[in-house]
Amino acid sequence: MSHLGDEKDVLLKRIRRISGQVQAIERALESDAPCGKTLHLVAAARGALSGLLEKIIEEHAKFHVADPxxxxxxxxxxxxxxxxAIRQYSK
Structure with a gap:
């Protein structure tokens, strides 16, 4: 994905945040946190992953489909x- 340029840093920051969210889920499970809190953490991580996927799909479409x-x-x-990728995501 060498065509990402400046977007690469933004995507890496997103990945690091997602990693932190996944670690928070792990800690919640290990500490027997309430289900509601754990569900909230999982939903937030899923939303972050969806946003990342959306951005990568957008960049892919621009550089590998729409480029004249x-x-x-x-x-x-x-x-x-x-x-x-879309088929795999929708499973």
Whole structure:
């Protein structure tokens, strides 16, 4: 994903926050935290992952599907990759 440029730092910050959220879930489970708190932590982590996925899908679409300089085959490959990711996410 070398085409991300400045976005790379933003995405890495998101990943670090998500990592912290997952660690908070682990701590909650280990300490027998109330179910409501644990559910809230899991929902927040899932939302953060969804946001990350959305951003990566957007960047993929821009650089591997919509770029007018791409060949037809490159665009088709980009669409296949995008659809595969969306299918996997929706399972």
């Amino acid at each position: 300089d791409l060949s037809n085959e490159e665009r088709q490959q980009g669409v296949r990759e995008l659809l595969t």
